[in-house]
Amino acid sequence: MSVIKVPRKPLTFAERTYIPQIVSGMMTTLKHIVAKPLTVNYPEERPEIPAGYRGVPTLVRDPNGREKCVSCQLCEFVCPPKAIRITPGEIPADSPAAHVEKAPKEFEINMLRCIYCGLCQEVCPEEAIWLQNVFSVSGYERGEFINNKQKLYELGGTLPDAHYKWDKKKAAAEEAALHGQH
Amino acid sequence: MLDFYFSLPLIVRLIIQGLAVIAVLFPLGAACSMAERKVAAWAQDRPGPNRARPWGLGRIPIIGPILGRFGIFNLMADGGKLLFKEDIVPGHVNKFYFVIAPIVAMTPALSTIAFVPFGAYLDGAGRVLPVMLADVDIGILGVFALASLGVYSLILAGWASNSKYPFLGAIRASAQLISYELSMTLAVVPVLLWINAPGTPGTLSLVRVVEFQSQSGFWGGAWFVFVMPLSAFIFLVALFAETNRQPFDMPESEADLVGGFHTEYGSYKWSLFFVAEYGHMIVGSALFILLFCGGWNPLPWLPLSTFVGWLAPLGAWTAHPLFVGILSICIFLGKVIFSIFFFMWVRWTLPRFRYDQVMRIGWQRLLPLSIANLIIYTIAIALLN
Numbered sequence: 001m002s003v004i005k006v007p008r009k010p011l012t013f014a015e016r017t018y019i020p021q022i023v024s025g026m027m028t029t030l031k032h033i034v035a036k037p038l039t040v041n042y043p044e045e046r047p048e049i050p051a052g053y054r055g056v057p058t059l060v061r062d063p064n065g066r067e068k069c070v071s072c073q074l075c076e077f078v079c080p081p082k083a084i085r086i087t088p089g090e091i092p093a094d095s096p097a098a099h100v101e102k103a104p105k106e107f108e109i110n111m112l113r114c115i116y117c118g119l120c121q122e123v124c125p126e127e128a129i130w131l132q133n134v135f136s137v138s139g140y141e142r143g144e145f146i147n148n149k150q151k152l153y154e155l156g157g158t159l160p161d162a163h164y165k166w167d168k169k170k171a172a173a174e175e176a177a178l179h180g181q182h
Numbered sequence: 183m184l185d186f187y188f189s190l191p192l193i194v195r196l197i198i199q200g201l202a203v204i205a206v207l208f209p210l211g212a213a214c215s216m217a218e219r220k221v222a223a224w225a226q227d228r229p230g231p232n233r234a235r236p237w238g239l240g241r242i243p244i245i246g247p248i249l250g251r252f253g254i255f256n257l258m259a260d261g262g263k264l265l266f267k268e269d270i271v272p273g274h275v276n277k278f279y280f281v282i283a284p285i286v287a288m289t290p291a292l293s294t295i296a297f298v299p300f301g302a303y304l305d306g307a308g309r310v311l312p313v314m315l316a317d318v319d320i321g322i323l324g325v326f327a328l329a330s331l332g333v334y335s336l337i338l339a340g341w342a343s344n345s346k347y348p349f350l351g352a353i354r355a356s357a358q359l360i361s362y363e364l365s366m367t368l369a370v371v372p373v374l375l376w377i378n379a380p381g382t383p384g385t386l387s388l389v390r391v392v393e394f395q396s397q398s399g400f401w402g403g404a405w406f407v408f409v410m411p412l413s414a415f416i417f418l419v420a421l422f423a424e425t426n427r428q429p430f431d432m433p434e435s436e437a438d439l440v441g442g443f444h445t446e447y448g449s450y451k452w453s454l455f456f457v458a459e460y461g462h463m464i465v466g467s468a469l470f471i472l473l474f475c476g477g478w479n480p481l482p483w484l485p486l487s488t489f490v491g492w493l494a495p496l497g498a499w500t501a502h503p504l505f506v507g508i509l510s511i512c513i514f515l516g517k518v519i520f521s522i523f524f525f526m527w528v529r530w531t532l533p534r535f536r537y538d539q540v541m542r543i544g545w546q547r548l549l550p551l552s553i554a555n556l557i558i559y560t561i562a563i564a565l566l567n
Binding site for chain 2: 030
């Protein structure tokens, strides 16, 4: 049967006086009155930021201290509000990271434009750009909202690396050179 | 000091007493607004106003942070703001009545307290004497007569504002106040019938009501809330309506009337309405406590005199009239504060009634109920006597 008849019982006398309902409602209110507040006293107390929070985008280094960004400019390309501007640069030959393709000379994220969508993090092939736990951005001038490369690395810090892509690549190349292949 | 006070002429003493009571009642009314905000916050799982810390006062160790946490400085800042804000009188109002309305609101709210005993002390013979401004026989009748003057302020404010929302608010308010006054008065009559047994000198004094609740024995010591629960319930519901509290706050239902009768008011005039409302609440709760909850007696079946008798081993000072007076006032105030908390508690539980529901409850439910209650108790009292 497709139609289900829901029986509607007439209200009992107690229900029509509302009193039992009011009493149970007041008990609920009392429970909330005695409960601990759910809010925090903001600037003094900070909320617990859960893992995976999408805060301000930052640049990170790998555990060896190498900047992971190779300035491929995919994030700059994908960024919907065009908040990212990258100036690519070369890595000097005497650098310990000389085997890496490139590094950004300058990397700017305009926080007045950023919409915290996380597409830059999603698109990054090097896992170099991460939206981390910084959620409060303030300043007195427009310039203060443009995070440059140095600021981005300060905010980002170091994250563990599961791949060491470039080191493996270098090791593989050395191995190959040793065996005279490729 | 005390001798100098008693050497003053009676009229001066009465004026000093009256001013002292007003000096307590007015800030208490204002403090209720902060209590309201705090209870509102707690009911919504927030801490509530706790930030204001003036430069000097907030730095007093221990006391400063505590006062800050309870929003006392917010309260002072509110008062200061309302006092110094520009007092706008709109161009389209009837100026005389517009200005006089908040005064008319404030006057009954402060003057009803004259008939309310708020404490007691024992004289040498062990008799209980009330602490109050005017121990007159009309007692509760005086409170009702003065409190119902409050409706004029609403009508005046609504009419003088010359604008539709205040007008609608005033009409609703006056209709509501008049409707519920009937049930309220009828609910009190059984109490007064019960205490005025035939052959005793008749009185409407609230002191007598409390005295009656502090006798010895099971029926003597029972508060009237146990003897006449229905009367107490009707009185309480009518009290909510009379003080324009949720769920009966028709006059200022923000959703449909902007601000109700005080839409056109601002700054200090508005705050006078506000404090008057809390003043009515305080006096109303005091009335409820005197009539049904034993006044200054600490617990049911435990009169004040017995309680003071228990304290006697602590020293002779416990029998001093000053100590007993302050103790009884504290007990009474504690009950009043709990009752005001109850008002706020209900406010954050029940949604507002619709206007037709308010009228239906008032005339079709509460009034017949209070008449039936009166008849049943009259017959019962007649049979008992």
